[in-house]
Amino acid sequence: MQDPATALTLPDPLPLDSGAVLSPVTIAYQEYGKRAADGSNVVVIFHALTGDQFAASPHPGTGRPGWWDRMVGPGKPIDTDRLCVICANVIGGCLGSTGPASERPDGTRYAQSFPVVTIHDMVRAFARMLDELGIDRVHAVVGGSMGGMQALAFASDFPDRAERVLVLASAARQSAQNIAFHEVGRQAIMADANWNGGDYYGGAHPDAGLAVARMAAHITYLSEKGLTEKFGRRLQAKGDGKPGEKSFGFDADFQVESYLRYQGSGFTRRFDANSYLYITRAMDYFDLAEEHGGRLADAFAGASARFCIVSFDTDWLYPTAESQHLVRALNAAGAPVSFVELSSPFGHDGFLLETPGLDEVVRGFLT
Amino acid sequence: MQDPATALTLPDPLPLDSGAVLSPVTIAYQEYGKRAADGSNVVVIFHALTGDQFAASPHPGTGRPGWWDRMVGPGKPIDTDRLCVICANVIGGCLGSTGPASERPDGTRYAQSFPVVTIHDMVRAFARMLDELGIDRVHAVVGGSMGGMQALAFASDFPDRAERVLVLASAARQSAQNIAFHEVGRQAIMADANWNGGDYYGGAHPDAGLAVARMAAHITYLSEKGLTEKFGRRLQAKGDGKPGEKSFGFDADFQVESYLRYQGSGFTRRFDANSYLYITRAMDYFDLAEEHGGRLADAFAGASARFCIVSFDTDWLYPTAESQHLVRALNAAGAPVSFVELSSPFGHDGFLLETPGLDEVVRGFLT
Structure with a gap:
């Protein structure tokens, strides 16, 4: 290789x-x-x-x-x-x-x-x-x-x-709707206090904002039908092996929530938030x-x-x-x-x- | 009245x-x-x-x-x-x-x-x-x-x-896709350092996160065709009255970006971030x-x-x-x-x- x-x-x-x-x-x-x-x-x-x-x-x-x-x-x-x-x-x-x-x-x-x-x-x-x-x-x-x-x-x-x-x-x-979705992602990154005007390389990265950007984008990569078939409204099984139940809280009750959170956090380990800003901008200008x-x-x-x-x-x-x-x-x-x-x-x-x-x-x- | x-x-x-x-x-x-x-x-x-x-x-x-x-x-x-x-x-x-x-x-x-x-x-x-x-x-x-x-x-x-x-x-x-969009909004709010586990009423509110949540949701309220007809790829005119130009930066160059930002920030003046969490959750459970x-x-x-x-x-x-x-x-x-x-x-x-x-x-x- x-x-x-x-x-x-x-x-x-x-x-x-x-x-x-x-x-x-x-x-x-x-x-x-x-x-x-x-x-x-x-x-x-x-x-x-x-x-x-x-x-x-x-x-x-x-x-x-x-x-x-x-x-x-x-x-x-x-x-x-x-x-x-x-x-x-x-x-x-x-x-x-x-x-x-x-x-x-x-x-x-x-x-x-x-x-x-x-x-x-x-x-x-x-x-x-x-x-x-x-x-x-x-x-x-x-x-x-x-x-x-x-x-x-x-x-x-x-x-x-x-x-x-x-x-x-x-x-x-790039369509208006796609520019709009990109702008949501950019605003999510820039809203993260760790983004710090882009100047974060020496400290904590804006991972929370980048994860939100990725989550929003990820929905647009899938079809509504695909999401329904893959996850539907199924609840996430808890660690004890029992079937999932509603938590009446803000945990990831639904499998689709858990999946999105996983996509978001995984992304922050391989991608730079500033790059996300620049590359989405390049697409929007196209x-x-x-x-x-x-x-x-x-x-x-x-x-x-x-x-x-x-x-x-x-x-x-x-x-x-x-x-x-x-x-x-x-x-x-x-x-x-x-x-x-x-x-x-x-x-x-x-x-x-x-x-x-x-x-x-x-x-x-x-x- | x-x-x-x-x-x-x-x-x-x-x-x-x-x-x-x-x-x-x-x-x-x-x-x-x-x-x-x-x-x-x-x-x-x-x-x-x-x-x-x-x-x-x-x-x-x-x-x-x-x-x-x-x-x-x-x-x-x-x-x-x-x-x-x-x-x-x-x-x-x-x-x-x-x-x-x-x-x-x-x-x-x-x-x-x-x-x-x-x-x-x-x-x-x-x-x-x-x-x-x-x-x-x-x-x-x-x-x-x-x-x-x-x-x-x-x-x-x-x-x-x-x-x-x-x-x-x-x-x-509530469909899987709609749960997913709501989860993006909730994560955006909770990612805001001002959210502070929901305990923000005495201080700064998580306005940046709530604005991002609103922006993401707002796209879903409109049609792709509607966005194209209303904004298309038109650039935002600057204050000096001249037609808009690309800034080659992260300003709101496109009208659709400016519109979304306006929707987001206006929303934070009339809505409570915790309410947004609770009400989206109610819908997801339905x-x-x-x-x-x-x-x-x-x-x-x-x-x-x-x-x-x-x-x-x-x-x-x-x-x-x-x-x-x-x-x-x-x-x-x-x-x-x-x-x-x-x-x-x-x-x-x-x-x-x-x-x-x-x-x-x-x-x-x-x-």
Whole structure:
């Protein structure tokens, strides 16, 4: 297995959409499979909001399998016997790439002095990393959710550098409702007294606020139906093995409460609160049409890639309508595009889980 | 106008579903219209989670019009020229009825020593208030959202005391997803250092946490489409009158962020955080079927009322499917029931706002 600390520092400062310049820029990444000399078998995987570069190898902090282990590996739909997968931590992240928790040249942490980055900044940094690796054009770029935004931005900003673009459970813009949910998470973090204006690295972290942010977000990743099937109104069994009873208090009586609390607290052990602020902001700012005079098709005017857009019928965070909007624009741009809505009980998380038909779509498109 | 402080103290202690007993129990209420001697023209309005007794008169704290001013009044769909409306603050609330902010007999505040109450406890308290007012049977009980739960509980627990039951945007049980959203709100409040285990009445209140809870909940009251139409991705104009620009920071750049922050902070000026905990808990515990051996129809076995159930097509918090589930059970119980799904852009808030057809349904059913 590759060293989990693999990282590359760009030779030049990175200009950002805000006008700021980030320097130095380190990008931490993982590579799975054997890379062809010209990089032509490279599949880039862009990760989602709380993802990381450990798509197919254990997370160094939690020890848990890679977040897309079921999709990436020898003989799997993204087949590393044949393809070489590169997955990098986004800038603004917290697992090795330069982000708010990184040290500045003077040895202090960025915290809130870290510049706000955009999805385009993320893929610009990534493209420069490809330059450093000597990779001009890749076999495919792939991503779900925010990873799909990056795949779209990459195809738009670097139209000659990807042969295939696979976008799962994503959109060409962040909706008002999704901005609203992100804002709730940010306010939860900033409401935590430990957040301290972002300046918490030497002391207690704003874990309570970050956990609330994660809990709110987690609900949006699941479908109402999935929550009902998985938990319903079932009560949590107590430690003594007896069936659960209402406590007439504020303990986690319901299994769904216990589950959410577990998701929230587990998240704080692997994620940095400031990174959560920066990355949600990058997503909120994303609107490919707006950046092209309001016409989404123009974002793909020069694209040479084939596109495949996949939505999930129970995903209410990035609903099928957003994918259809994107597909119409790609057609208007004359791009070859296929589209499929898959049926899944898992809501937005459908792209990460066992969804019938997903593996075949991914495998087929990457052939 | 009636004295906003109108309240009644029950002569006896109130037994609660938890086994605890609440005493004394004060219920603050408002009355609109002239009551018939036998109370036969009384329409009871049960309020929603963050509602209060000021359905049709100004809120004494904010001075704003009653929350259902458009529905209740002379000549309005709930016509106080003819009907007498009684609306009471629920127990556990914070606008005059006994709740966690109330003083105990020893002069200290209940805070978290207040017993957890249920929807049934709320309507039991209300029924005892009707006893005190000498009202045996009312013309109708009406409620939206949690108010609908109370209307259903009243019809189930006191089958001879209402002629009509009108339930808007509600359900006979709280879903897993709704419990989950409530739990996020509760955790946000409890994460606020000022919450202090509920013991904050002498000092700073957990306003930041309560605001986050309100923000999260507020998103669920609106439809995705409504949010897009109202705000979309429009940026907030700055004070200088120039069009909005991205700040590349964490200000409220988007109008939807600014709106949510405003909703959150405004809410903290009129609501008590502990009440929010208790009332959400009451809603989460609500499941009429569970309390009747799993068969919802049995909850209405002895009901003598006519029912009218109204859902709103864009309400994803209490979706039409929940109303249909309820209607099937009422039919199975042999109860006269009419059902209508109204089309509204406003999501769950449809019952509070100008929704085509709503006024006619309400007026017609109460005739």
